[in-house]
Amino acid sequence: MDNREEEKESSLKKKTAKGLFFGGLSNAIQQIIGFLFGLYVARNLLSPSDYGTISLLTIFALIATAFQESGFVMGLVNKREVSHKDYNAVFWCSLSISTLLYIALFFLAPFIADFYEKVELTALSRFLFISFWLGSFSIAHNAYLYRHLMVAERSIVMLSALIVSNIAGLIFAYYGFAYWSLAIQTVVYTFVSSSMFFYFSKFRPTLHIDFSPIKDIYKFSSKILITNIFIHINNNIYASVLGKFFSKQQIGFISQASKWNNMGQSLITNMINNVIQPVLNQIHDDENRQVRVFRKLLNFTSFVAFIMLFGLAAVAGDFIRITLTDKWIESARYVRILCIGGAFATINNVFSNLILTKGQSSIYMFNIVGFGILQFLILILCKDFGLELSIMLISTLNLLWIFIWYVIVKRFIAFGLMQLISDVFTYVFLAGIACAAAAFLSQSISLLFVRFSTCILASGVFYLLLNKIFKPDILTEIINFAKGSLIKKK
Structure with missing residues (x-):
């Protein structure tokens, strides 16, 4: 590798590391803030039925959001050259x-309420659906920030919107607005984030409207549109499919369990998604470099995902x-199963990118649609046997x-089965052993907080020791990056 190539490699590493750092820090802060606000509201102000009510409508808002976004963000990011005309x-x-879409859903609201046999959903849905309309003002601006790797600015947007919307939700919940407070929180989040995306982006829309670039972008983005619809369905399938057959309280329990699993997943996937496509696109013509970067990102994701989500399942x-008191304890059995599956879902996310x-x-x-159809069939065919069996499957x-993704990916890059085992399943094995050993060590402790803390601490210590023995490379890279950052600060 000559000096020029070394400089490019070093520059790419710095961009990737910076993106992972800011993305990871932002997501960690967002999860902590969301956790604290959500914890207080769920413990003291809202019931499982309130969460169950709002979760019945979430899927409609998300599908509408997918239609309005239409895959344009990814379409713009993956386009070789983008002008003001495209944005x-x-x-x-x-x-x-x-x-x-909002006009159509406004008139369909009574039919949604009739389907779930809950009259209160008519007014609630008409208000909640305003959120995706407000979100449409920021699609192009978000794409601008994403394409230009403006991770810090995107992080500020998300963090600010989260704080303001959570405060709004908390205030309205305190004054007895019940599930309406959750809808208000969603609308406020979209309004604040859209406003701030507009502020940070250099793109400004003009009245010279020309839709001709859409045809070229849509060749790529139309598939993303269909995929995003199924992703939203896949992520919210429990409430949307089972809401017809189970009580609001049961749906509330499974929704709360899904929330904790999704928080763990999103902490990892959002951090990776902030950098993976822009970085891999920059080295699109150099397959060897692309494979190296891909494998490092896959290792990093596996290293973090399995210990985090297996650890949450263990405790x-x-x-x-x-966190939520015994009134929510029924959701714990769903959390265990969802987190194990969620850890593997984060790996699928890297392959898909x-x-x-x-x-x-x-x-x-086709891959996401196929997964969604199978997931839907499992829920429908197994609903009479209980939620646990469906979630396990x-x-x-x-x-x-x-393995489906592996078979697909190896057609495009040099990536073998032993590399898959090394980059993914080694961490499954190490995290599984660490969490099982920690759970066994702490199970005899009678004090709740001591048992919980012991299991968490022991899992981390065992995991780091096992990685030091069997997979030292990833630890070395993380430590070197941390040292480099500290030296620069000094």
Whole structure:
């Protein structure tokens, strides 16, 4: 490798590390803030039924959001050259689509309420759906920040919107607005984030409307649109599918369990997603470098995901008792299963991002759609046997789906089965041993807080020791990066 190539490699490492650092820090802070606000509200102000009510509508708002976004963000990010004309076309197209969708859903609201046999959903849905209309104003601006790797600015947007919306939700919950407070929180979040995306982006829409660039962008983004719809369905399938067959309280328990699993997943996937596509696209023509970067990101994701989510599964019962009190304890059994499946889902996310950088949005779409259909069939066919069996099967499906992605990915890059085992399943093994040993060590402790703390601490210590023995490379890279950052600060 000559000096020029070494400089490029070093520059890319710095960009990736910076993106991971800011993305990770931002997501950690967001999760902590969301955790604290959500904890207080769930413990003291709202009931499982309140969460169950709002979760019935979440899927409709998310699908509408997917239509208004239409895959334009990824379409713009993966386009080789982007001009003001492209951003302007996306802005007006997104706004037009979302306006039509809101009008349609406004009139469909009574039918949604009739389907779930809950009359209160009519007014609630009409208000909640305002959120995706407000979000349409920031699609092009968000794409601008993402394409230019403005991770810090995107982090500020998300963090600010989260703080303001959580405060609003807390105030309205305190004054007895029940599930309405959750809807208000969602609308406020979208309004604040849209405003701030506009502020940080250098793009400004003009009245010179030309939709001609949409045709070129849509060749890629149309598949992303269909995929995003299924991703939202997959992530919110329990409430949307089972809400017809189970009580609001039961849906509230499974929604709360999904929330904790999703928080753990998003802490990792959002951090990775902030950098993976822009970075891999920069080295699109150098396959060897792309493989090296991909494998490092895969190792990093596996290193963090399995210990974090397996660890949460190990302490699920104590965690729910400490955070939400015994009134939510039924959700703990769902948390255990969902977190195990969620850890494997984070790996699937890395594979899917690589496929997108290869321009294979059709493969990405069919893969996500196939997973969604299987997940739907599992829930419908197994609903009479209880929620636990359905969730176990879906978690197993997440594990098996890694091999589906592996077969696809190896068609595009040099990535063998032994590399998959080394980059992913070694961490499954090490995290599993660490968490099992910690759970065994702490199970005889009778004091709740002591048992919980011991299990968490022991899991981390055992995991680091096992990695030091069997997988020292990832630890060395993380330590070197941390040392480098500290030296620069000094």
